[in-house]
Each structure stands twice: as C-alpha cells, then as structure tokens.
Amino acid sequence: MYKEMNEWKHIFKLDPAKEITDENLEKLCESGTDAIIVGGTDNITLDGVLDLLSRIRRFTVPCILEISDMDAITPGFDFYFVPMVMNSTEKKWMMDIQHQAIKNYKDIMNWDEIFVEGYCILNEEAKAFRKTNCELPDTDDVTAYAFMVEHMFHLPIFYLEYSGTYGDAQLVRQVKNELNNTLLFYGGGIENSQQAVEMKEHADVIIVGNSIYTDFKNALKTVKAVK
Numbered sequence: 415m416y417k418e419m420n421e422w423k424h425i426f427k428l429d430p431a432k433e434i435t436d437e438n439l440e441k442l443c444e445s446g447t448d449a450i451i452v453g454g455t456d457n458i459t460l461d462g463v464l465d466l467l468s469r470i471r472r473f474t475v476p477c478i479l480e481i482s483d484m485d486a487i488t489p490g491f492d493f494y495f496v497p498m499v500m501n502s503t504e505k506k507w508m509m510d511i512q513h514q515a516i517k518n519y520k521d522i523m524n525w526d527e528i529f530v531e532g533y534c535i536l537n538e539e540a541k542a543f544r545k546t547n548c549e550l551p552d553t554d555d556v557t558a559y560a561f562m563v564e565h566m567f568h569l570p571i572f573y574l575e576y577s578g579t580y581g582d583a584q585l586v587r588q589v590k591n592e593l594n595n596t597l598l599f600y601g602g603g604i605e606n607s608q609q610a611v612e613m614k615e616h617a618d619v620i621i622v623g624n625s626i627y628t629d630f631k632n633a634l635k636t637v638k639a640v641k
C-alpha cells in the first residue's frame with residue numbers, strides 16, 4: 415500500500431470524454447483534494463486521456479489512471495487503478511480482460527504503482543453496471559463481496575460504486591464495519607458538502623465525479639467539507 419493513500423479522504427474523478435476549462439481544472443488540482451482519477455466508462459480514448467494527463471501534470475496533485483480500456487493506457491501517471499467488477503455476471507469483467515492485459519504488459523508493469531480495485535456497482539442505471547452486465551446485490555451479497563475482496567483477494571480497495579446516483583449511507587457504514595485492511599472507496603451522486611460529509615463518515619475515501627460537470631461550485635466545496 416502506497417503509504418499516503420491510507421490517509422486520503424477525497425478524490426475528484428475526471429472523465430476524458432467530457433470538457434473542462436483550464437480555470438476549473440486548476441481549481442480542482444489546487445483544491446486540496448488528495449488525488450485526481452482520470453476515468454469513465456464510455457468513449458475513453460488515448461487522446462482524451464493524454465490531454466487530461468498533460469494538463470493535470472502542471473500541478474503537484476497525484477494523478478491516477480483508472481483503466482477502463484486497453485487502448486487508452488499510457489505511461490506518465492503516478493498510479494494505475496485496475497477495476498475488477500465483483501458483481502458482474504460475466505467472468506470477462508472480473509478476470510479475463512485483466513488476464514489479457516497482464517499478458518501484454520507484464521514486462522513493463524511496476525506493481526508499486528498499480529492498485530487493484532474490487533468494484534461493487536449498485537446503480538442499475540450506471541453505464542458501468544450495464545456495460546459489465548452486473549446483477550444488483552442485496553446487503554448480504556455486498557458484505558460477502560467485501561469479505562472476498564479483503565480476505566480472498568487481499569485487494570487494497572473495495573469500491574462501492576453508485577455512479578450517477580446518491581447511495582445508501584447505512585450500507586456504506588455496514589460495509590466499513592466489516593473491513594480492516596482494505597480501504598473503502600465510495601463514489602456516486604455526491605453533489606454538495608452535506609452529502610460528502612455523510613458518506614465520508616463511513617467510507618475511507620469519497621470520489622466526486624459527475625457534479626464537477628453539473629454544479630462545479632458545490633463539487634469544489636466537497637473537499638473542504640471532508641478535510
């Protein structure tokens with residue numbers, strides 16, 4: 415585990431398929447957030463990733479590529495996050511794409527900068543849910559996935575993903591109570607300081623994505639709210 419990651423509280427997730435002005439990008443990078451993730455589900459191109467990378471690189475904030483497409487992997491990021499979708503009904507999204515990627519890249523992979531995320535996607539409307547043919551887990555299922563991620567796979571991150579909608583804070587609390595070593599990331603629908611504080615009470619790290627593009631001022635305020 416990258417030592418400082420244990421102390422992270424807040425991350426902004428920027429989508430390479432969406433536009434952001436230099437002015438707003440600077441505000442995000444200088445906001446005090448712990449890191450910027452570059453990632454999304456649809457239309458992720460190498461050009462889009464490289465554009466954001468070069469613009470974020472002007473600042474000191476750690477910059478992470480969350481890999482969702484093999485064709486959009488590039489050197490230059492501080493860290494690489496590799497999703498494995500626990501509640502996908504297809505082995506492909508849990509194992510096979512990652513297996514193929516490791517065959518391609520194993521000779522140049524620096525495992526000190528690569529972190530695998532056990533994803534559990536809980537919003538049926540999210541693009542990632544549909545793309546990876548997820549099934550909606552109940553509370554017991556989610557808890558069991560958390561156990562698997564920590565005790566069977568020993569992954570550094572369990573990611574409760576509600577992308578696009580605000581989730582169930584009580585479920586986040588229950589999951590947090592089951593985890594000891596694996597960090598709990600929460601992402602989904604955080605649009606204001608109050609929501610950020612509520613989810614940060616339970617999750618180790620909150621991720622703010624879409625509201626950067628829909629309500630920038632309030633998205634920016636989520637950093638100070640949790641720090």
Ligand SMILES: CC(C)=CCC/C(C)=C/CC/C(C)=C/CC/C(C)=C/CC/C(C)=C/CC/C(C)=C/CC/C(C)=C/COP(=O)(O)OP(=O)(O)O
Nearest residue numbers: 454455456482483484488489494512515519540541542577
């Ligand atoms: C050249 C170089 C420096 C190499 C470095 C070495 C390296 C890091 C090699 C890669 C190793 C590896 C194992 C890669 C895995 C590659 C891969 C494509 C894995 C599959 C990932 C996956 C399951 C993708 C499916 C979609 C998904 C779950 C994406 C996660 C992010 C997410 C949920 C985004 C939010 O999406 P959403 O909000 O629903 O959608 P929009 O924001 O787009 O609307």
Ligand SMILES: O=P(O)(O)OC[C@@H](O)CO
Nearest residue numbers: 577578601602603623624
């Ligand atoms: O876009 P939102 O809904 O903020 O979710 C953040 C992140 O978890 C998406 O992968």
Ligand SMILES: [Mg+2]
Nearest residue numbers: 454577623624
């Ligand atoms: Mg998104």
